[in-house]
Amino acid sequence: DAGITQSPRHKVTETGTPVTLRCHQTENHRYMYWYRQDPGHGLRLIHYSYGVKDTDKGEVSDGYSVSRSKTEDFLLTLESATSSQTSVYFCAISPVNRDSAAEAFFGQGTRLTVV
């Protein structure tokens, strides 16, 4: 199994509070991704990173920010949590580069509830 862990696994937070989710990998893969998964929508990309301090937005990035100060860690921050951000969040890693596709390996997910 790919070495990728997410923390926390479950979190309940109040509307308006900041929340940070952590993704840690031991595979030294270049690409890291944050997705959210909601019923009927499949996996939607929030942000991704293609190297230390190199990040870019995905299709649903509003209200989220990310940071990658080390190869192994990718943090997702909800600046001011809203109920619409209640979801399951998955981190994924991939050795993909600009010229090839490769499978993504997923963390176990974080179930976030905003009340």
Place this chain on the structure above:
Amino acid sequence: GQNIDQPTEMTATEGAIVQINCTYQTSGFNGLFWYQQHAGEAPTFLSYNVLDGLEEKGRFSSFLSRSKGYSYLLLKELQMKDSASYLCAVVDSNYQLIWGAGTKLIIKP
């Protein structure tokens, strides 16, 4: 826009064969993945197709037709543990994964 379509839910009988279809319209194509996701768990890799044709891997096979924008996942000799969601994902021209909403497969004894 980019779009991937899969049936929302399918039901099949233990021991039978089921085919899960995926059609796509994306900006470019650099391959198609199938993932399996059990309830409450992370998606796990099943197959990757980049050329037309059938790729067989044990009880699972995946087919691709690039000209038709079509793929299917074929599961043979169904087992109860195959009850899961099956996700189709296309790699677009920017090497980004575009995901379908997934097909929930229910296996009945």
